[in-house]
Amino acid sequence: MDQFRRIQTGKKGDIHMVLFKDKKILDDTTLDEIRSEMTQLIGKASGPDVLLDFSNVEFMSSAMLGLLGQLHRKISAGHGRLKMCGIRPEIFQVFKLTNLDKLFSIHKDAPTALATFT
């Protein structure tokens, strides 16, 4: 069911799969919308496992990392797991520059990432 503007969601078992629709996540408006849609999606779930798929994302501001940090804290607090995949090299630079490639669980693609949840 496609109820969101910025994210496409699906479920694989208990894992929430989230695909960002935008090619560019740069401005505050886009970011705020993604934040509110993610909150709607996992706000009520307790201890959710979430996989974020960045395959569509070509440009991303460092402010998006702040949102990922929020998700990380929220999901960790609920003893869920947050994983990411489909991050292209240019975007990966943003993670590397801030050392956050070491904080987040980042995988090549969705199948690889899904396999690590079990």
Add this chain to the structure above:
Amino acid sequence: MDASSEAATAEARPSGGVDVLIAEDSRMQAKMLERRLVAAGHTVRWAENGSDALVLARQRRPDIVISDIEMPVMTGYEFCKSLKSDPSLRTVPFILLSTLADPIDIIRGLDAGADNYVTKPYEPEYLLGRMESLLATPLQVEDEAESVLEVKLAGQTFRVRAGRQQALNLLVSTFENAVAKNRELIVANQDLSIARDSLQKSNTELRELNEEISRINAHMVRDLEAAARVQRSLLPAEDMTLPSANVAWRYVPCQGLAGDFLNFFPLDEEHAGLFVVDVSGHGVPSSLMAVTVGRFLVPKVSDSAVLVRQGPDGRPVIVPPAEVATQLNRLFQADEFSGLYFTMLYAVLHLPTGRLDYVSGGHPALVRVPGDGADLEFHAAEGFPIAFVPEIEYAQQSLQLSPGDRIYFYSDGVPEAMDAEKNPYGDEAMAACMRAARGLPLEESVASLLAAVETWCQPNGPLDDISILGLEWRPSSG
């Protein structure tokens, strides 16, 4: 036969209705009029021109005729003249629909023997009123000897044949038309003046709103300028120098308010502190956080300062960089509303020995350009950005500088600066620029790096704040 057919017609139409004949070449106008007349209970026949209408009138005598003037085959005037010269039809009231654009129309109407003028466009109610008054006062058959009237108009003499009553009726109807039009004009004029008043009122309101917006805007600009001034107070003092070290810096906010700031200062006689901080995002929220963080990063003992604290003997003690980061991370517990965080590279340099203790909270790598000509080194962050992961301990990193070594701190606005095709400037280009500037004074090397980044971003200019802080260690003894 005539009598019986009239009786039949009379029975066929609803009580109070009359038999109306319309001559009108516009089908749409004829239908509109017909609908209105039928609704009023009348029987209606319609012909497209005078000639057809005359045939219909002769087939069955109408109670009243309503005719347009301009029609193909036979005009309204000709039709009227023919009808009025037929002895059995001459008393049928005849209404001409005219635009009455020319006074000569009145003469033509008189000559044709029309009974009434209704000017177009007309209100259906007005036409129905006219019909009623004409039907209420039936035309009397005048003496056969028709009088010939001479009328002078616009320098010409017209000879018209018309019964006196008819002529009078027609002229009165023309006058009534004029009065009606005049009344409409007065109403229209009043409407216009009401519209003009309301327009003037709207204009005034609009002007007031515009003034309000300008006032608010001016206020906001003043506030932003004040905020930008506060932010500039976070930057190094104009005349700030360190013993045993040269320092050069550049700071270019991409908007009025920035998320970046940098500073350097002596912490005591032997130590200097230096940092670059980059709050995520731009604009007011980021700059507010920058100013708040900046209040903690001051080189004196106070309740809010985290760089120095009061020692047991009352003397100030320098807080190790890793502890500064750990404390800031505790103080700036992640803001769950905005998701704001910051990266920071903070170092304490022991000026006599060149020992550099530093901490990096997710900040771009520290670059060392050795004074002995060896290739430059990137020292990447070991910690995560601050206000990102709650309750973590930051680890300290250290470097031993040699005389002539340069170190560079910078914000991600440097390596991440994008050209028109969105290619980042990158670590390689940055390293090449620093390498090339080795022989130049430190001040020029920092200036050349900023110039290179700004050139890279042409024609759009940088989209992020740019901070560069360079230090060259030159111990006085060495």
